[in-house]
Amino acid sequence: MNLTLRDPQWESRVRTSFAAQNFMTHLGAVMTHLAPGEVDLELSLRPELTQQHGFFHAGATSSIADSAAGYAALSLYPAGFGVLTSEFKINLLNPARQPRLVAKGRVIKPGRMLTICQSDVYGIDGTDQVHVAAGLFTLVALEGMKD
Amino acid sequence: MNLTLRDPQWESRVRTSFAAQNFMTHLGAVMTHLAPGEVDLELSLRPELTQQHGFFHAGATSSIADSAAGYAALSLYPAGFGVLTSEFKINLLNPARQPRLVAKGRVIKPGRMLTICQSDVYGIDGTDQVHVAAGLFTLVALEGMKD
Amino acid sequence: MNLTLRDPQWESRVRTSFAAQNFMTHLGAVMTHLAPGEVDLELSLRPELTQQHGFFHAGATSSIADSAAGYAALSLYPAGFGVLTSEFKINLLNPARQPRLVAKGRVIKPGRMLTICQSDVYGIDGTDQVHVAAGLFTLVALEGMKD
Amino acid sequence: MNLTLRDPQWESRVRTSFAAQNFMTHLGAVMTHLAPGEVDLELSLRPELTQQHGFFHAGATSSIADSAAGYAALSLYPAGFGVLTSEFKINLLNPARQPRLVAKGRVIKPGRMLTICQSDVYGIDGTDQVHVAAGLFTLVALEGMKD
Numbered sequence: 077m078n079l080t081l082r083d084p085q086w087e088s089r090v091r092t093s094f095a096a097q098n099f100m101t102h103l104g105a106v107m108t109h110l111a112p113g114e115v116d117l118e119l120s121l122r123p124e125l126t127q128q129h130g131f132f133h134a135g136a137t138s139s140i141a142d143s144a145a146g147y148a149a150l151s152l153y154p155a156g157f158g159v160l161t162s163e164f165k166i167n168l169l170n171p172a173r174q175p176r177l178v179a180k181g182r183v184i185k186p187g188r189m190l191t192i193c194q195s196d197v198y199g200i201d202g203t204d205q206v207h208v209a210a211g212l213f214t215l216v217a218l219e220g221m222k223d
Numbered sequence: 224m225n226l227t228l229r230d231p232q233w234e235s236r237v238r239t240s241f242a243a244q245n246f247m248t249h250l251g252a253v254m255t256h257l258a259p260g261e262v263d264l265e266l267s268l269r270p271e272l273t274q275q276h277g278f279f280h281a282g283a284t285s286s287i288a289d290s291a292a293g294y295a296a297l298s299l300y301p302a303g304f305g306v307l308t309s310e311f312k313i314n315l316l317n318p319a320r321q322p323r324l325v326a327k328g329r330v331i332k333p334g335r336m337l338t339i340c341q342s343d344v345y346g347i348d349g350t351d352q353v354h355v356a357a358g359l360f361t362l363v364a365l366e367g368m369k370d
Numbered sequence: 371m372n373l374t375l376r377d378p379q380w381e382s383r384v385r386t387s388f389a390a391q392n393f394m395t396h397l398g399a400v401m402t403h404l405a406p407g408e409v410d411l412e413l414s415l416r417p418e419l420t421q422q423h424g425f426f427h428a429g430a431t432s433s434i435a436d437s438a439a440g441y442a443a444l445s446l447y448p449a450g451f452g453v454l455t456s457e458f459k460i461n462l463l464n465p466a467r468q469p470r471l472v473a474k475g476r477v478i479k480p481g482r483m484l485t486i487c488q489s490d491v492y493g494i495d496g497t498d499q500v501h502v503a504a505g506l507f508t509l510v511a512l513e514g515m516k517d
Numbered sequence: 518m519n520l521t522l523r524d525p526q527w528e529s530r531v532r533t534s535f536a537a538q539n540f541m542t543h544l545g546a547v548m549t550h551l552a553p554g555e556v557d558l559e560l561s562l563r564p565e566l567t568q569q570h571g572f573f574h575a576g577a578t579s580s581i582a583d584s585a586a587g588y589a590a591l592s593l594y595p596a597g598f599g600v601l602t603s604e605f606k607i608n609l610l611n612p613a614r615q616p617r618l619v620a621k622g623r624v625i626k627p628g629r630m631l632t633i634c635q636s637d638v639y640g641i642d643g644t645d646q647v648h649v650a651a652g653l654f655t656l657v658a659l660e661g662m663k664d
Contacts, residue, residue, distance in 0.1 A: 361604060452570065
């Protein structure tokens, strides 16, 4: 797999774009890891992120999995291309009721037009780690869309 | 397809559970339609729901699609069973940049244990309606989980 | 949705390409409907298509759903573009043990590069029809690939 | 993750059930690895498995990915339970035009009712190996269904 960087400004571009995702701010997501083709995002359990049983809502879990995948893809784009999610699938493996979630987005197939990522979400409670979700994402590179 | 109701209190149960989803409140989602096996949820475009280009974040779109599917399923459950999302897949068909989104969750296969729903999301701008997303969801019925 | 035809030879092109899919011949699939953005494929239950319980194997069901989606997409492509499946998701809704399966591939979002299709499979037994599978497919248009 | 075996006859049960999948015989699939929660299936490129460009048909690739996932799940079932695929999603990452495909089904979340598997397919040409497909599968355990 070829994870060649195609934009010398990749790091600042990813961080700037992530900071502009108001939805991630609204959820309280924080970027804790950034490398070529790799992004981790974290979320702390707060009441406003829960569903009716007090767990993280599947939508919150999926949202950080999606942004982690999207920025893992963007890290490899040439300058002048923006990223959009085309589709994704996610399996919720275990109840997400840990104090902290970390979504690990990883490029598994870079491409000029389509980039495929895997995104796994783990619930973390002290030293315990539970595999909360596994997802596959297709990201599109759009020329001329600022990112 | 058999959409028989199995709980006389189905309607209040769905509404009460939806009201308890803090995440839906945090997003500003409103239930605008409820019938056996059918739920519509709506969301208005606000800055805190957007990604870096100012569109609804795929996570916000997916979140209401997920809750719409989940409550469509719950409407058909017997008393004493709770609903959890097992997995879903969503295709983002068009940019979600309309003032309003409506997610239409519909049961396509009810079951004792697994219920399969389709959830389509439309972006609405006056009289224009754009098909923004199409998804398939698997919901699990869990005995003894309050909902 | 814009289902404009972009190749006057679309019909013969789809039929010729389908005839060249040896795998469809190996399964015994027959094209029973072709219209712009629409393809139906049928399969008769034969021992070599079954899994261990004597039902159609999920792989056989998925295979005709995939080809139906792919040719529904190809019907709208300009000349000189070939079709490849990028990804798909399918829910097996009911056991496929009817004498005949029909997969209905329908374009739900045409595009220059990506076309999104829905493909539903029905099991047919006389006048009974069972919804056996529901799927979502992403097809890619590749310039310069003969089809 | 708990990969405890629950049937002392697990190995013969998996091999017997696989041998009864006529569809796998029809494709020419061979089981080359079996361990608790792990199954590999292989397929050699033959004309009858191809699509119109001479590659393995996405349906053939998906079919062995599905059976590999299903038998990885079955290996962990108690006696008296059969396996059915509930749903799956697969991304076709690279053209499958190598002489040989191997699908590696792996349980990522065992469960009493639902088992989630990952299935990755590799195209093998001598010492070269290409990641051809990545999929996520949900398998259901059905009591009283012989397997």
